[in-house]
Amino acid sequence: MFLEIRFGVLSARYLPGQVISKADVAAVYACRPVAVAEVLNALTHEGYLTRQGRSDFAVRTWGREEIEDLFEMRANFEGLAAYRAAERATAAEISLLDALALEARERAPGDPDALERVVLENLRFHVEVMRMSRITLMPDMARMVLPNALHRRIVWSQRADDAEQSFRMHQKIAAAIGERSASMARLLMREDIYSSRESVLGAIEALANVEANDVATIVRFTPTFELDGRVYGQGTREAGADGRVIPFGVPAGNLR
Structure with missing residues (x-):
């Protein structure tokens, strides 16, 4: 789930500003809402999403x-x-x-x-x-x-x-x-x-000009994705520039 949603953001399947519905993610991946929240919190910590209110998430917009x-x-x-x-x-x-x-x-x-x-x-x-x-x-x-x-x-x-x-x-x-x-x-x-x-x-500004629905349509991804003639893979979770990998299950308050 983490890798596929990250993949969706990087490949512009999920566009800046679009809401990522926890309920939709839970339905597509057939898992409990608490597991979805843990993944979305980790993606927020790594800069892919932002929090909206107490429980909503959206794809991060970079200015x-x-x-x-x-x-x-x-x-x-x-x-x-x-x-x-x-x-x-x-x-x-x-x-x-x-x-x-x-x-x-x-x-x-x-x-x-x-x-x-x-x-x-x-x-x-x-x-x-x-x-x-x-x-x-x-x-x-x-x-x-x-x-x-x-x-x-x-x-x-x-x-x-x-x-x-x-x-x-x-x-x-x-x-x-x-x-x-x-x-x-x-x-x-x-x-x-x-x-x-x-x-x-240039990549950020190109995304800003793409029209998108307010709420992203959550889909499953294949292991690879072709974009502009290049083939990309989902990869793995890697440590960030601080050398840490934030584990799932860490309370949201500790991810700031």
């Missing part, structure tokens, strides 16, 4: 200014993380980062598993740099400015050239950290963050 602000904040704090990583990382950590950068592969348009590798490899690289910075507040900051929904939107919005540029940039960042060139590491990290901003803004 241009909000996206621009998030990218600016992320560039600032991940740039600092790269700077500190160049100063503080151990030789073993630098070796791991080099390996992560070299493992990155361009996804094949018809291979949904390749896209999932890009999602996970990209996130792992950025999480590792933040961990190497040894800034104690970094996980909390990452959770606020890089929700899972935004990270997946970034990867899904990339063209082949964008992805290749990102892979090369990660290798340059890893090299700068390995050379203890803190200023260069920060500059490259900021450039890497900004490189995906326009493609994400």
Whole structure:
């Protein structure tokens, strides 16, 4: 249920602002309302949905200014993380980062598993740099400015050239950290963050112009989905930029 609803949001089957009815979800998936609430709360925590009132949910609407602000904040704090990583990382950590950068592969348009590798490899690289910075507040900051929904939107919005540029940039960042060139590491990290901003803004603005019913029609999804000539898969639940996976069953009040 979680993966399919997330898939529906990312593939624009469920559009920004549309209400996701708990009763409709429960009927389609033949499960108890409490199980639906747990899944929708987790999707809300990861940035795919928003709460409406005490019990309703809707697909999250991202505004241009909000996206621009998030990218600016992320560039600032991940740039600092790269700077500190160049100063503080151990030789073993630098070796791991080099390996992560070299493992990155361009996804094949018809291979949904390749896209999932890009999602996970990209996130792992950025999480590792933040961990190497040894800034104690970094996980909390990452959770606020890089929700899972935004990270997946970034990867899904990339063209082949964008992805290749990102892979090369990660290798340059890893090299700068390995050379203890803190200023260069920060500059490259900021450039890497900004490189995906326009493609994400374009994807968000395209969705804003699509007419939609007030309430989404809940459907079941096949394991893969073709969109604009590319094949996407549902993937798995992965840890967010703060390194945590929020389990189902956590009270809604603890997900804020």
